[in-house]
Every structure is written in C-alpha cells, then in structure tokens.
Amino acid sequence: MSSKASIIASIKEIPLEATELPEIPRFEFSGNLTDNFSIAISNNKGAVISQTQLDNFITSNGITEIIALSAGFDAYNSRTLPSNPHELDNLQLAIIQGQLGVAENGAIWLTDENMGLRALPFITEHLVIVLPKNSLVPFMHEAYEIIGDQQSGFGLFVAGPSKTADIEQSLVIGAHGAKSLQVILI
C-alpha cells in the first residue's frame, strides 16, 4: 500500500464525530479606515508618506537603482525588470502597486501581477507600495472576500519591513528583506 493510501486508511478507521464548519462572523468596525491603516503601518515600523516625501527620500539616500512598476510612477524607473531575480541583488528601491489594504493591521495584498518577479518586494533594499485609498477594508475577513477565488500563483500580505527580535528581543529592522516599507495612499 502506498503511503498516501495507508495514511488515508488510518484516518478512515478512526470513528470521528461529524462537526459543523462555522461561517465566519461579521465584525463591527469603528473608526476611520485611512487613520487606522496609517497607525497600523507605523506600528509595524513602516510609514505612510506623500510623493514629495518619496522624492526627498530618494535624494537624501542617494538612491539610483530603482524599478517602478506602479502606474504613474514610470518616471522613477532607472532600470528594467530583469528575467533573473539574482540580478536584483543591488536594487535600492522598488515601487509597486498594491491591490488592497487592511485597516486593522496594515497588511497590503499583492500578487504576481504587481510584483513582476516574486523576489522583488523582498530583495529590494527599500520598498514603496502605492495603494488607492478606496481599496482599504476594515479586517482580514473583508480582504479575503474581495480576493475571493483570484487565481494568482503567488499572493502576499505584506505589513511592514523585514524585521527580527531574535537577539535578546531587541527589535531590529532589515533582517534579510527590505529595510523599509513606505506606503503612498492615492
């Protein structure tokens, strides 16, 4: 008997009482979507910024290696998306379009379509996500309702920069992935 058959057979042998699969409850949201989202992002050590602040960030950090995939931000592009993700190793800034944002925790949904290469939002030194204000939803539940049966090969909820607290619980930003996450709400 194959391992699959034997695992399934051992489960079938066990008398298990039937139980209901519950419906996901709906929860009341009180507050302002934009305010709550911005607070959540900053609690996650990211920031909501304006386009002027982005320009200042690029200048003050001397950033020259930029890939911008978000519509309306083409002018920032300094290079095109390579076919091999290893070539992104020296990328300083990626500007990508987010699909929706969650007010309770700052999570932003991206799929293959937004990322071009799956490695992009991780390997870039800094990440900027452009997100329409009207895409904000209160909780994860509404987010998954909108995502529905979307058929992307890869989807990501990103909520902040790469971080760790593995050394004595001291929070450090920039463990392996992006050292900053900034969101431009439009």
Next chain:
Amino acid sequence: MSHPAKASEFLKDPDKAKWHDETLWFVRDKRDNSSKGIPEWEKLRGTASQIKDNVLANLDKYLLAFEEKAKANHIHVHWAKDAEEHNQIVLSILQKHKCKAIVKSKSILTEECHLNPFLEKHGVDVVDTDLGERIVQLLHQPPSHIVLPAIHLKKGEISDLFHEKLQTQKGNEDPEYLTHAARTHLREKFLAAKVAITGVNFAVAETGEFVVCTNEGNADMGVHLADVHIACMGIEKIIPRRKDLGVFLRLLARSATGQPITNYNSHFRSPSPGKELHVVLVDNGRTKQLAREKFKNSLKCIRCGACMNTCPIYRRSGGYSYGSVVPGPIGSILSPGLDIKKHSTLPFASTLCGSCSDVCPVKINIHEQLYEWRQEIAKNQGLNVKKLSMQIANGVFSVPFAYQMSGALLRGALKILPSSITYSGLNTWGKQRELPEVPQATFKNWYKKNKA
C-alpha cells in the same frame, strides 16, 4: 534525563534564568495587550477552534481535496508515513537536482524529523536562515522555543559566536550590528542556493495553496531565488477554505508576539514559470494521536508558542529542560504520544494552573490533557516516590488524630529542620522557593480563642 534534572541545569545560572522568565512574561504581556485590543478576540478563538474541530473530523477528505487542487496547480505532492520517509523524499529531490547546498526557513516539522543531520550525513550543506535558528545552528544546538529559537542566549554569547564564525568585532554586542552582519552572511547563501525548504503554517483544501508566515522575509528570500521550493508540512496543517485564513492570520501573530499580523504572509499556489514546487505531507504519529480521543485536540495547534510564554514552568526551566522538539505545555501533550517512556516526566512539568489553555488561540484544553497524560503514565509505571507520598498523605488526611498530630509536628519541624533537608533532592518543589513563615497556632486554636 528527566525534566527536573534538566531544569536544574538551566537554573545553575540564576541571573540568566530570571532574565528568561521576565523576557517571556514580557512577550506574554504583549500578547495580552494585542488580544484585548480587539473586542472580537473570544469570538475569533471560538471560530478557529470550531474550524479546527471540523478539520480533524474530515482530515482525509480535506487532504485529498488539497492534493487534487495542488496537483492541478502544478505542485508535486508527496506523502510520508514517518520521519524517515519524509527525509528520503527531500533527499531524492535534492539528488535529482544535484544539489549540495540548501537554505531552509523555520520548520518545526523538519526538526521533528531530524532532517538537518540526515541531509548533512548525505553531504548536503544546510543553512537555517531564520536569525534565531542560524544562531543555534552555528552553536550546534536545537531551538529552545518554537517562535523564539535563541531566547535562551544572551547577546554577549551571540557576539562571541559571531566574532568567531562571521568575523564581527570582538565585544560588539549591539543587536543591530550583529543582525546586519547575519544579513550580509545569509544574503550570500540565498543567492547561491538552488533549492529552498520551508515549513507551512496553513494549507487550504479549497484552493491547494499554502501559506508561510515570517517577519524576517527569510522564507521568501530563499524560495524566490532558488529553482526548487520544497514545503514540508504535518497533515494537521490543513484548513478547509481560503476565508478561514482571515481568522487564523488574525490570531497567530497576536498570540505569538503581540503583533497584529506577521510582516510577510506568503500564499503559494503554483510555481513561477520554469521552477518546481513540492509539498511533502507528513503523518509521523499524527494519525495515531488523532485516534486517541482524549488527546486528539492537541493536533489543533497552530504553533504560536503562547502556552510557552505564559507557562510558569517553561519560563523558569527553559526550552531544553523538556528534551522534546516542541517544548512547553503543548510539547508536553504532543511528545508522550510519540514516545511515552522517553517523555514520561513532561506532563508533570506543570502546575496545572490552566494558563496555557486560557491563552491558546484554538482553545486546546492543554492543562486537562496534561492531567490525562499523568493518568496514562501512572498506569504504565509502577509505584514511585510521588505516589508513595500521596498514599501517606491519604492515610494522614483520613484519620483526624493523625492529621492533628502531624500538623503540630510539621509546624515544629519547619522551624528547626535545616534547609538541606527541606530542600532535599526528593522535594523538587523546594528548589528556587522559600517556604512561608510558620503560623503561631492552628486555625482551629485561633478560632477557639477568638470566637467570642
């Protein structure tokens, strides 16, 4: 070695033990603030618990549905009865790709299967990429906590280790400096690896996708740069529907560290063009645990670690005192199912205070199962010292005269007994504890005198 014996090792450094206790309590506190910040917390726990009950009752159907969908999405699905078969499957994929160096993100399952030593024996260089896991790997230690693998180490020890292995400045203990040194070191490994291994937090039967949660982004750095991604999961990680993720992702990070969500929550549904994606479904004792009516609920665990952070025993004895891959309260109800002899002291490493059950995001009755395992172990073993002392107590409590006499004797004895006897090896509870002051009279005598 028993839990008390190993806990004594940990307690040899009282300052570090105190730091460990306070640090984990700080994490527990963050969990409390976070969960209390959302009024629907209890409703979410209840829903998550019901979803997991439904999973356990339909595990075969959900596994088959997951496999069918995953295959349709070009994921290779493998089934492994035990750790050995799991390790062989992983090795055969590596051999097919002639791969001698891999990167791996956190996976408790691969720890359970002892994958690293197996692969190393076969000439594969394994690099754990979670910072805490990399630290313990460089020290040739296992993780001491499932979420905070290096919580038993102080920054001075990590500084010394990095100075030796990563050539950092001697004596520089700054966590930011050390983390960024690890970033540079691991970036090279990410760029060089052909195969990346990850664990799985949730696998969705409805869509055939699976979700991996990290804060560091190390799982994604590995898999998106490699040609082949192998995801290893216990069969209990299945959930029915995509929308169930909304419930679990709200609970997981809040319970683990107090964050509202982990910073990276990656949903893998099909491989990138030209790449390979494998999922290994592992039983390794899970179907046996499912068949144990009293203990099957332990399979609802989502590995948040909240029960460890809150446990008064775990905080004061350290993860290594358990001698099991998953330590703490949840480990103490999972491990005896795998090897009851080896783990016979674990269900006793608890005060049965119930705090573990109170914080569990999927409402596992952990402390009740600890109590149940004690019954099973007592049935398996003969008379022991604890049992004997309970029998003496039983005799004393059942005869009023004996009770009164023993009370008077003890009150006298506590005053005069040298602490070497009170804190003898037989009485493990005496360790790290002071006895209370002895009252002048019994309550009975006090009442007689004062009732007027």
